[in-house]
Amino acid sequence: MPLETIRTLAGNLLAGTARPDRLARVPFQMTRYGAVPAVVGAMSALRFPHRVALIDERGTLTFAELERKAAALATALRDSVTGDGRIGVLARNHRGFVLAVLGLSRLGHDVVLLNTDFSAPQLGAVADREGIALLLHDAEFDELVDASGFAGVRVHSYGDAQLGSLIEDVEPVPFSPERPGRLVIMTSGTTGTPKGARHDYSLPALLAGGLSFARRAPMRSGSPVVVAPPLFHVLGFGFLMMGLALGSPVVLAPRFDPAATLAAIERHEAGTLVAVPIMLQRMLDVPYGPRPMSLRTVLCGGSALLPHLSERFMDEFGDVLRNLYGATETGWAAIATPEDLRAAPGTVGRPSLGIKVKILDADGRELPAGETGEIFTGGGLRFSGYTGGGGKDVRNGLTATGDLGHLDASGRLFVDGRADDMIVSGGENVFPGEVEDLLNRHEDVAEVTVTGVPDDTFGERLAAHVVLVPGAATTADDLRDYVRQRLARFKVPRDIVFVPELPRTSTGKVRRRSLPDA
Structure with missing residues (x-):
């Protein structure tokens, strides 16, 4: 192991200026809550109480402040979900998301992280399938949630004073859940309906x-x-x-x-x-x-x-x-x-x-x-x-x-x-990545995605959707020649469609179903 890595690892393990009595309480957080996100916040609040934990457009929060607010949120909402009801979080990157996950994951209910790109029907279907009873969502998603038909308890995680007032009006009460909740993360859904993936953490x-x-x-x-x-x-x-x-x-x-x-x-x-x-x-x-x-x-x-x-x-x-x-x-x-x-x-x-x-x-x-x-x-x-x-x-x-x-x-x-992206053209297997990488190296190409489209003769043929750099005058034939000179003929896209931009998810994946027909 390189010396620099050893130094970094040792520094991370020894970091923190907490008193010995606080450090002694760190392992008990896992015993209390189980392997859930809340443990991370609780442990770090003991080790680094005065360090800055979060920086967002509203300013900073220390680890002690973050833990206090998360615990207060859990106390305020612990009676809002009963039985096997789940908690959904539909929020962008800010303290509201972090407080929701660190706070409510200690309640013993599964927490479902929802995609902010969801349409109203998708959100409704996922919320129903996942059994979400409490939804924390940014105020900007009010109309989306209304249209989804969600009928459970709703709390704003960002966009007005609702979350802040809940936290400020409550004194945190320590408690232990009957069982650890699970974190449910949705698959991207680029090739079908988004699914909730459960994990067992050890x-x-x-x-x-x-x-x-x-x-x-x-x-x-x-x-x-x-x-x-x-x-x-x-x-x-x-x-x-x-x-x-x-x-x-x-x-x-x-x-x-x-x-x-x-x-x-x-x-x-x-x-x-x-x-x-x-x-x-x-x-x-x-x-x-x-x-x-x-x-x-x-x-x-x-x-x-x-x-x-x-x-x-x-x-x-x-x-x-x-x-x-x-x-x-x-x-x-x-x-x-x-x-x-x-x-x-x-x-x-x-x-x-x-x-x-x-x-x-x-x-x-x-x-x-x-x-x-x-x-x-x-x-x-x-x-x-x-x-x-x-x-x-x-x-x-x-x-x-x-x-x-x-x-x-x-x-x-x-x-x-x-596996489902592989293109079989005339009996030859083609992986889009190789062709995309080559076309991206062309000086006039800003972005490109390559897909397979049905072909009566070859079964499938390659289609490239290309975004050119501003002012470029490269033609489809120019790009075909560029590929033909460097790769096998069966890897040359027969269809090249110039588009102003590629439709993408918030995680950067191309929405292939939203591409215009080749």
């Missing part, structure tokens, strides 16, 4: 995950962390919890703005940025944007990080980029260091500590290095099924990810694409 798994990040993605206790992805997403939520656990100020903004994010990193001298690939692209495109010298670690995940983007980002920001791979159902499975990304562009790295990654064929046989099959993982967070029923394919204790990939001779993992 202390060994959480410690192993933390140690793995300390080894490959060092984050220093007390150093500010800018979390740009939505907190309802596993990437944003995971590093919100990681930052709070380390006693680091977490910097949040309700909506991502690339220039504002760069300014926030520089203003707060943040050491860590968490982002999805399209956010990195947007930051690179900011004219004369700063390249903050404080950044030591940039953690990227949520969708494919194509080689052209990782190379350009590290060329401008330095070798600080880490690529994370995982899924809502299975948690993080692999981490690529800057050294990995330089040596093998496109890799998602090696398996995390305690994680097994295997490439299996359709019959469940393990494939050797270089051969593509489905990625199976195991040993981390234990996926306990979808809340609406069903689960993932499990073989020999390993859970299917739904991704196809391969390992190289050095044990690095590469994700070739989603």
